[in-house]
Amino acid sequence: MDLIDTFSVAASGLSAQRVRLQAVATNMANARTTRTEEGGPYRRRMPVFEAKVDPFANELDRHLARVEVREIVESDDPPTLVYDPAHPDADAAGYVAYPNVNVLEEMVDLMLTARTYEANTSVVQTTRNLASSAIDLGR
Amino acid sequence: MSAFLFDRLHEGLGRVLDLRMAQHGLTASNLANAETPQFRARYIPFDRVLASAVDRNRDVELRRTDARHVSAPSEDALQPEVVEIEPVPWAQDGNSVDPERETVRLTENALMFETVSRGLSKRLAMLRYAASDGRSG
Numbered sequence: 265m266d267l268i269d270t271f272s273v274a275a276s277g278l279s280a281q282r283v284r285l286q287a288v289a290t291n292m293a294n295a296r297t298t299r300t301e302e303g304g305p306y307r308r309r310m311p312v313f314e315a316k317v318d319p320f321a322n323e324l325d326r327h328l329a330r331v332e333v334r335e336i337v338e339s340d341d342p343p344t345l346v347y348d349p350a351h352p353d354a355d356a357a358g359y360v361a362y363p364n365v366n367v368l369e370e371m372v373d374l375m376l377t378a379r380t381y382e383a384n385t386s387v388v389q390t391t392r393n394l395a396s397s398a399i400d401l402g403r
Numbered sequence: 404m405s406a407f408l409f410d411r412l413h414e415g416l417g418r419v420l421d422l423r424m425a426q427h428g429l430t431a432s433n434l435a436n437a438e439t440p441q442f443r444a445r446y447i448p449f450d451r452v453l454a455s456a457v458d459r460n461r462d463v464e465l466r467r468t469d470a471r472h473v474s475a476p477s478e479d480a481l482q483p484e485v486v487e488i489e490p491v492p493w494a495q496d497g498n499s500v501d502p503e504r505e506t507v508r509l510t511e512n513a514l515m516f517e518t519v520s521r522g523l524s525k526r527l528a529m530l531r532y533a534a535s536d537g538r539s540g
Contacts, residue, residue: 267424270431277435284438313439324425327445327485328432380437383502387431390513394427397520398420402527 267395269328274391276316276330277384283311283333284377288370295365298353306363308339339364416523422447422483423516429485430509433500440496443487446508452483 287309297306315329341364349358426447436442490499 267427270428273428273431273435277431277437280435280438313436315436315439315442324483324485325428328428329436329439329442330432331435331439376438379502380434383434383437383506386506387434387509390509391427391431394424394513394516397517398424400524401520402524 267391267398269325270391271388273328273330274384274387276332277387278381280311280313280331280333281377281381281384283336284373285381287311287336288374288377291363291365291370292367292374295363295367295370297363298351298360305343305361306365307343308341308363308365309336310339311336413523413526416519416526419519420516420523422449422452423512423519425483426512427509427516430505430512433505434502434509436498437500437502437505438498440498442498442500443490444500444505445485445487447483448486 291308294306300306311333312335314332314334316332317326317329321328343361343364345359346362347358348354348360351360354360426449429445429447433442433444433446488499488501490497
């Protein structure tokens, strides 16, 4: 294990959290979207994270895991029905199906994402400091 | 490596740096996977590693009766014990990473790395001082 590997582990965490941030942004932006290409209201999207271990790593490095986004799943929760007969997307009974996005949940996710992102940036910073003190050994 | 200039303490300090570096990688991996379902946080239990190192010093060592004999490498430096933390029972996604604990470990570990690397630097400085006939430089 060297420090360059540690940089790439932290980078994997940063990019995974960035993907999640994008998903949260998409969900928030489309919280009231009733039309999509697939038809029907927008459905909440979330990335699924997976820990990836280098299969060729030695004994100790096999404990190190980068994080990867395996897929982005759409929620199967039912849409929120709102009675609004004047809306062009209302069904026969006058109900409009709005996305299954809960803005409060998205806010909590946003905060968690930001916090995890920050934790990973401090890993990058600390790795940098360790590397420079290793370079200065014996100076 | 010369046994006169670079003694066991020197080797030991180098080994601690290796272990601290390994722990740093583990913390990075834990924080990267802070939101990965079923991921278990891992760490090297330094207190136990130290205790086993102290115990071993009391044990019988391989005696070298010939200069060509090789010394047995101590296994803790090459294969340190890595402990997995069990998730708390109410963790819904089975993830056991605690970002606060990991951030503290990150800082603590970097501090210990810094401490040991300064110690090593001081020893090297002493050698250099002796090698230059006591003229500092």
